[in-house]
Amino acid sequence: MSVPSTTSKPAASQPKKTAPSRRLSPSMMMVVAAAGLALYSIVRIATGANDISSVGQIAAALSLAVPIGLAGLGGLWSERAGVVNIGLEGMMILGTWFGAWAGYQWGPWTGVVMGVLGGALGGLLHAIVTVTFGVNHIVSGVAVNILAAGATQYASAIAFDGVKGGTPVQSPNIDPLPSWTVPGLAHWLADINDRHWFFVSDLAGVLGGLVTDISVLTIVAVLLVPLTYWVLWRTPFGLRLRSCGEAPIAAETLGVNVYKYKYIAVIISGGLAGLGGVFLSEVAGNFYREGQTGGRGYIGLAAMIFGNWRPGGLAAGAGLFGFTDSLRLRSNDNIHSMLLLLAVVLALAAGWQLYRKRFIHSGTALVVAGLSALWYYSVDDVPSEFISAAPYLTTLLVLALSSQRLRMPKADGIPYRRGEGK
Amino acid sequence: MHAIVGENGAGKSTLMKILYGMQKPDEGTIVVDGEKVSFHTPGDAIARGIGMVHQHFMLADNLTVLENTVLGSEKLYGIGDAARKKIKEISDAYGLGIRPDVLVEDLGVADRQRVEILKVLFRGARTLILDEPTAVLVPQEVDALFANLRELKSEGLTVIFISHKLDEVLSVADEITVIRRGTTVTSVKPADVNARRLAELMVGSELPSPQTRESTVTDVPMLTVTGLNLAAFSGEEEGRKVLDDISFTIHKGEILGIAGVEGNGQTELIEALIGTRELDSGTVVLGDDDITAWATRRRREGGVGYIPEDRHRHGLLLEAPLWENRILGHVGERPNSKGPWLDPKAARADTERIVKEYDVRTPGIEVTAASLSGGNQQKLIVGREMSHEPRLLIAAHPTRGVDVGAQAQIWDQIREARHEGLAVLLISADLDELIGLSDTIRVMYRGRLVADADPATVTSEELGSAMTGAARGHLEHTESADDASGEEPDASGEGAEEER
Amino acid sequence: MKKFDKDRVILGIAAPVLAVVFAMVLSSLIVLISGKNPFDAFRLMFEYAQGADVQVLILNRATVYYIAAIAVAIGFRMNLFNIGVDGQYRLAAMLAAAAGGAMHLPGPLHILMIIITAIAVGGAWAGVAALLKVRRGVSEVVSTIMLNAIATSLIAYLMHTDILGRQPPGSNNVTTTPLDDTAWFPGIGVDVDGQRMEVYGFIFVAAALGVGFHYMLSRTKFGFDLRAAGASDSAAVASGVNTKRMVLISMLLSGGLAGLIGLPQLLGETHSYGLVDFPAGIGFTGIAIALLGRNSPVGIAFGALLWAFLDRSAPNLDFNGYEKEIATIMQGLIVISVVVAYELVRRYGLRRQQQQVGEQLAQAARKNPEEVAA
């Protein structure tokens, strides 16, 4: 099963720069995805946890992945231009607040614009501090987070208290943004999904989740992934921007105004994180609420690193997180059934390692596989605390199992001063 | 073709950066084509047809050659096929042999140098500034470069170039300007001066006299290396052998010079010897100890001195004061520490000593390493490594970018230590240095030691041909190779220079 | 040489002071937006902090922040970003509280055992991130973010009443078994209006940690290697530092220290870990303070005191009808302006130093040729 593969199309078309040896052809990828889905389907049937590939599950995964993905994209823009952005959380907070503040007064679309601008404002601050003053990027990001939290709380008390439907910690309601369900198709897919057939229903669930009750912002967010790829890797603008993250001094010698591109990148970064915030306050909910972002900015950052500073990878990271997050939220059985999936996957991995004559790896995988199978069969219910931890554990597990050869932009996080190149 | 020469820190690069708009002059004028100009950014200079190849590579490793080339000038041919076509065109016209779609990080230095030149040509520059373009090239490559430059000149382009290699300057320049401590000393025609006179103009005083050679080689082995093998573990060439069955012995009092084009395994050899790279196979014996399994710290404290090729990356903590840099690499040794404790007082005192003995020009030991000039940084490193009575010294490009005066000093120190029984592994791109200093020379090519030579008789050109893979085995001196015009000495060579 | 140093000291002090003033000016503007008098706001904060009781609270808070920031700083010193201090200290405090509750030992030993447990747990939890980084190349930023969340779940699970938790009758909280009074860390009594208040005895531990951190960095071989690895990875490796081992050790140290963060409260105040009311988020504050104090033990001490002051005097704003978020905003502004000020001063200092070096060398050089010529 792979939600990632549904959202990470750009990864397939990326040039042979990263990990040159293991590019799969599109048809191979389809085969792998299908095999994964089949395996997933078997687990579903074996466990009876039909929700794990239901239309609702996929739709929820998508909507939970969107804010994380947007924050991650924000991180990508900034870090590709060489500015580490730990301030995404703060920029996201600004997005939720400004989105709601404008949204309840002047309609949701104004809210979207203002939310993006609010996030961009956070980006601007980060850019001034890191680019103009050359301060350590992490300090600046941490300060942005503190300031954004403090400022929005302060502003809520002024702007929302006493307004009808508002309180010092919550904005009044915002009218909803449009969302669509593809008529006919969605219904038909949901119907097939409900039959719980092998494979076909799961496929229908995946497709159905992508055409059911899709908010306009979800569409925007999904489109932003290939768009980001296109802009950053296929346009002169993107080339210049990335050059600032790889070798700013070299870029400078070729007449690139490094400051300008860093500024643009960090401001766009803030805008994207802000859009993620707007998604929370206008689509996922319909009001601003203090603490609403709940650390999603950090998760977005993690998704970006998970995705090796590439749009496809980060979409996969956000997708994985959103997917497990919705499994966890929707039903306790889901996570229980994942134990079996884990056991099966690890058993397969063990076989593969055995084939490659790595006996220790193989043994470890087999033991863990056995344990999780044992766990699956010995209890009917995973303690709810472990269910809460599932998305985080999964992320960690995937990272630990897939070997990471992280390739961050070379000059990422290194303060740059014009005219100091030797 | 106008050459600029001068000591380290004379202001050559600074002057060029001003011409290129990277720095602003306090006063003065620049006239291009009879028109007074003032540049605020390199962009302005580029627009005026000025292009510059910098002393240090200005390339983004993680971008392709194509991307590095079009960056900043995307308006000309876009960033796609049109640009690729143009690059091929230029590459073919000047025989640069450029592959547009490889990552720069996978290129060797010579290829990078060509990419730098390509970048300039791509922009249609009429005035070329080349800041020490030859420092990392072997003689054949230098010749090829100059051939290209002559061709450009014949097309009406202007070339300004900077070099510390005075023979080179004399052979190609039409006019030479000497600068010293930021001012022009004089302008001369190459015909009117010789290398010695030029050097004296640069330094402002007489040069140290040439060394006398006396052998100090003993027959006590100090370093014995057998069967080193190492495969690349990443990148385009995963699995290729970067060290291929390397064996050699250095005796007490011997300097073994390794010649080779950069990227042929020298770096890996050094890493293997100081223990920062794990070998696939092979043994390293220092004196009587098999140190193959030793960690770096143990090796260094066990008598391996190390002058790294890149002092900024491997030799210094730039933001730390000199006395802390004196501790670096020898933290467990006296006078730097006692037991688990540092002894800053003793370390400071010893730094003072090094500064005095090795003539490190600094106002004090509390200044950061970054505020010293490169030459003085290098002297500090040499002083530090020599202070721990090494049994083996690994010296990689010990005088790179260092001016004539400091160079002589460093050579003297190495010789002196050799006299007292030090074994030295010398790796250098400066063939004159290699020939002048070594007792034995081996040539490294594609991870193998392919040739050896007697420094007393061999010429740089002969070495150069072995370095490009054109010659193998024991290099016997032949009179015909003395011809300085730089024909390939071995016509049957594979022309490996272009191959990669 | 002496002269630069004096200048540097003056600049070093002037910079943060000016920055704090600058932050206050900006905050004033923000107070003005809400139509209130900023001077009153500051006056309220300062007056309130005059009270001995509030000062005790400030010291106590600063103690906790100090430990947290030192824990973060150890990582930063070698370019490791341990966002996981938060999870490390909560898990450590919880398990140490449970272990301490189960033990019945004489005084100092009891406390010692609890401290050791806390250090071990904090270190182990950080060790997971360290191992993942060293063995699998997983960025510690990602892994510690994840481990924070996992720690939360693990704590909640372990606090089930049939595992380590207990629910006092009538209470809606779950706590660990209260510690015997042999495990109570003695505080320093302060008499406030006839009422006894205590400064955490742990303040001495914190101070000792600061001194230890300072000596470790500046006086030990290990500290030198740590700083070298932080200043230049490549140079450190060439000098014989085993970076993987260094990552492991510094992460373990960072986590071990993080384990101590919860102990002042645990041993000096609550004497049990409460699921619902044990403080959270101190790890994040620690990051801000470490950065504010530029990862130096002395800087962090000032940072922690300043932060604690703002924290503790903010309630008086709330009390007098001002938005207490003003204090949070000031904290953010102070971080930015102090750090910007330092950067400007650093740059200025570096330029001056280079110039001076250049001048002195030039002078020397001018004399030299004459000698040679003579």
Next chain:
Amino acid sequence: GGSSSSSKSSGDKGVGLAFDVGGRGDNSFNDASYAGMQKAMDEFHIKGKSLTPREGESEDDKVQRLVQLAKEGYNPVVGVGVVYSGAVKKVSQQFPKTSFAVIDAADNKGPNIANLVFTEEQSSYLVGVAAALQTKTNTVGFIGGVKFPLIQKFEAGFVQGVHDTNPKVKVLVKYLASPPNFSKGFGDPTEGANAAKGQLDSKADVIYSAAGASGDGAIKVISQSGKTAWAIGVDKDQYKQPSLAPYKKIILTSAMKDAEGAVYNFVKSVVKDKKPQVGVVPHSLSDGGVDYAKSNPTLTDNKAAVDKIEAAKKKIINGEIKVRTTP
């Protein structure tokens, strides 16, 4: 935010109220407590002050807040929420002449402490009955904000109410977060919405969320699901909550907890009656301290259902039904 005027010192300043995390504006029991204080202030012509905490603060912050109130002469002083339990105990000893109350905790003894507690399990039981009667799919859901004993009381009562009414009804239980993630559990509508969606997809058609503002997300999703499904509110009559007005039709009922009355009564006992409440002051079905809401016509028009709920209520009051407090 502070409230009302800050009068000059001397003697009694009026009521001091220290909020739980979330503070005023949580549309939940902080607000209800505040309303109780306001009511008392108006009625007895006294002043008052309310103070808000930050998330993740430690016990001494709470102590500091209570001390500040008591020291400035506020009397009585109310700590809203479990988290004030230990702090109230400490501060009450320091200010023996001040009356303190803590809401939601019953473990504090002292001559000047009142423990204002509620039998949330009872009201939850009643809405459980309502849910069991309303469901067509024989599946209902419970969403708890943060898993800790207080919220588990809601779960226990609800599940028992459902099963006592119709043992065949399945109850899906979901907690959104663990302590100390209160803002995620109680302040994140996204979490509530997704949990509710999941339960709806698992065929639940009545969902009871005890999850603060996260529950608002659940209510929104239920109303927009296009299915015939119902929400049950918590703490106050959410049918009447302005911010939920668009969805009120599907809010079947709410398990109410009269924090307003509790605070009011406590203040009254101190200010008017001069006989401060001390010890455990229970608020249960019998005194209206907790109850279920009868605002939605869907419920009230269903005579049979209301009768059954009322019958259960009587049985609980007269002790025939004992409601569990732990799941």
